[in-house]
Amino acid sequence: MASESTTRPLPGRHQLSREFIAQHQRTRIVAALAQESSEKGYRQVTVADVVRRAGIARNTFYENFRSKDDCFLATQEFAMTAALELVVTAAGDHDSWADRVRLGLTAFLEYVVEEPALARTCMVEALSAGPAAVERYEKSQQAFVSLFKLGRDVSPHGRDLPETLEEAIIGGVFWIVYQRLAVGDVAAIPDLLEELIEFALTPYLGAEAAREVATGAGESV
Amino acid sequence: MRDPANPSVESPEFPPELARLPPGRHGLPREFVSHNQRERLIAGLAEAVAENGYAGTTIAHITRNAAVSRRTFYEHFGSKDECFIAAYDTVMAELRKRVGEAFDQEDEWPRAVRAGIRAMLEFLAAEPHLARLSMVEALVAGPVVVERYDAAIQSLVPYFAAGREGVSGEVLAGLSPTTEEALVGGMVSLISRRIFADRTEELESLLPDLVEFTLTPYLGSAEAAKVARAS
Numbered sequence: 001m002a003s004e005s006t007t008r009p010l011p012g013r014h015q016l017s018r019e020f021i022a023q024h025q026r027t028r029i030v031a032a033l034a035q036e037s038s039e040k041g042y043r044q045v046t047v048a049d050v051v052r053r054a055g056i057a058r059n060t061f062y063e064n065f066r067s068k069d070d071c072f073l074a075t076q077e078f079a080m081t082a083a084l085e086l087v088v089t090a091a092g093d094h095d096s097w098a099d100r101v102r103l104g105l106t107a108f109l110e111y112v113v114e115e116p117a118l119a120r121t122c123m124v125e126a127l128s129a130g131p132a133a134v135e136r137y138e139k140s141q142q143a144f145v146s147l148f149k150l151g152r153d154v155s156p157h158g159r160d161l162p163e164t165l166e167e168a169i170i171g172g173v174f175w176i177v178y179q180r181l182a183v184g185d186v187a188a189i190p191d192l193l194e195e196l197i198e199f200a201l202t203p204y205l206g207a208e209a210a211r212e213v214a215t216g217a218g219e220s221v
Numbered sequence: 222m223r224d225p226a227n228p229s230v231e232s233p234e235f236p237p238e239l240a241r242l243p244p245g246r247h248g249l250p251r252e253f254v255s256h257n258q259r260e261r262l263i264a265g266l267a268e269a270v271a272e273n274g275y276a277g278t279t280i281a282h283i284t285r286n287a288a289v290s291r292r293t294f295y296e297h298f299g300s301k302d303e304c305f306i307a308a309y310d311t312v313m314a315e316l317r318k319r320v321g322e323a324f325d326q327e328d329e330w331p332r333a334v335r336a337g338i339r340a341m342l343e344f345l346a347a348e349p350h351l352a353r354l355s356m357v358e359a360l361v362a363g364p365v366v367v368e369r370y371d372a373a374i375q376s377l378v379p380y381f382a383a384g385r386e387g388v389s390g391e392v393l394a395g396l397s398p399t400t401e402e403a404l405v406g407g408m409v410s411l412i413s414r415r416i417f418a419d420r421t422e423e424l425e426s427l428l429p430d431l432v433e434f435t436l437t438p439y440l441g442s443a444e445a446a447k448v449a450r451a452s
Contacts, residue, residue: 041364043363127360127361128360128361128367130276130361131274134417138414138417141410157442157443160442160446161442162429162430162433162434162449163430164411164427164430164431164434165430165434167407167410167411167414168407168408168410168411168430168431168434169407170407170410171406171407171408171409171410171411171414172402172403172404172405172406172407172410173403173406174406174410175374175402175403175405175406175407175409175410176399176402176403176406178406179371179375179402179406182367182371192399194397195397195398195399195400195403196399196403198395198397199397199399199400199403199438202437202438203434203437203442206441206442207392207395207438207441208395211395
């Protein structure tokens with residue numbers, strides 16, 4: 001098919017290093033799996049689908065991954081690492097914890113909107129992709145816990161806050177995003193930013209202060 | 222008012238309709254047996270899924286647990302998926318009933334929220350197989366069940382949204398439209414994580430944290446903590 005041949009790398013000689021090509025291939029396979037999964041649901045995806053989408057040989061797939069599940073876990077890892085890096089960089093070393101949360105959440109939602117297939121794979125499909133995938137999904141939430149926990153130091157009642165608060169806040173944020181991704185409504189996500197910041201900060205700072213920080217965010221989106 | 226702290230006294234042991242019939246002859250009318258077979262198959266599926274996960278469960282597992290023939294299975298259900306959906310709906314109907322009743326027993330909204338959450342935690346803690354089926358395995362059982370799962374979670378939103386009625390205009394203005402959705406999502410994630418990790422025995426101890434978390438946007442954290450830690 002014509003479309004297939006155009007997506008394949010040109011055969012023949014090239015100056016690129018093996019390592020570069022290998023890395024590039026993996027990235028393409030991962031992106032293809034994410035696309036396929038978000039279109040038809042992970043369970044319906046076959047290795048043949050991924051191979052076709054990535055425009056690679058079946059052998060190449062198996063040189064990189066043992067199985068479809070193995071490829072899924074790599075996809076998850078890839079996206080989670082990328083998202084977390086963006087969040088950490090955005091939150092940076094701002095003096096104000098509330099600003100770090102605001103900037104971190106902003107970066108997180110931006111990633112979701114820019115990479116809806118990868119985000120959907122991590123946040124929706126992961127839940128049906130077996131125990132290892134669910135465990136990684138859980139781990140990705142835990143990464144945010146430490147960022148939020150710092151809020152206890154700046155909260156007037158930080159010591160009295162429930163132990164599971166951060167887990168619940170992150171669960172709530174993920175659920176809101178999950179709902180939009182599950183129905184393919186990515187366009188609705190940017191508008192949620194202020195609400196989510198306010199939701200996340202309220203237990204620490206009270207509703208009023210949380211809202212002030214959140215509405216300041218409106219401009220930076 | 223009945224004592225919401227002690228709902229197990231009034232609630233029949235769950236699930237009466239899932240109880241097994243002793244095998245062998247019994248002078249029961251055919252319709253009853255047929256109904257009962259269906260319930261046995263549902264119970265058999267819950268047991269099989271708890272042991273093998275949804276993907277690893279076969280119809281043979283289900284019929285063995287239910288002590289019925291394969292043919293009987295197909296008289297009731299077209300497939301494993303169909304049986305799972307029936308099981309899921311049965312569990313969720315019971316859960317909804319319990320939460321609704323507990324909630325309705327209280328006059329004040331904050332206490333009603335606490336009673337509803339408590340009823341949910343007690344049910345899930347008492348029925349670890351059904352907890353796993355409804356909160357963990359449902360997600361791997363295909364898009365039809367996932368849709369039902371999402372809807373079931375969203376159906377908890379009105380219990381929290383009812384809290385908007387009692388708050389001042391100022392607080393109300395500050396509540397964003399997705400507040401309840403986020404609260405419900407946060408609550409469910411805490412619950413599911415413990416079920417996934419086979420730590421259902423910890424569920425009931427989540428009560429004060431969940432009550433404080435869900436009431437804070439409406440009452441402020443000091444008042445929410447008071448309700449959470451009362452009783």
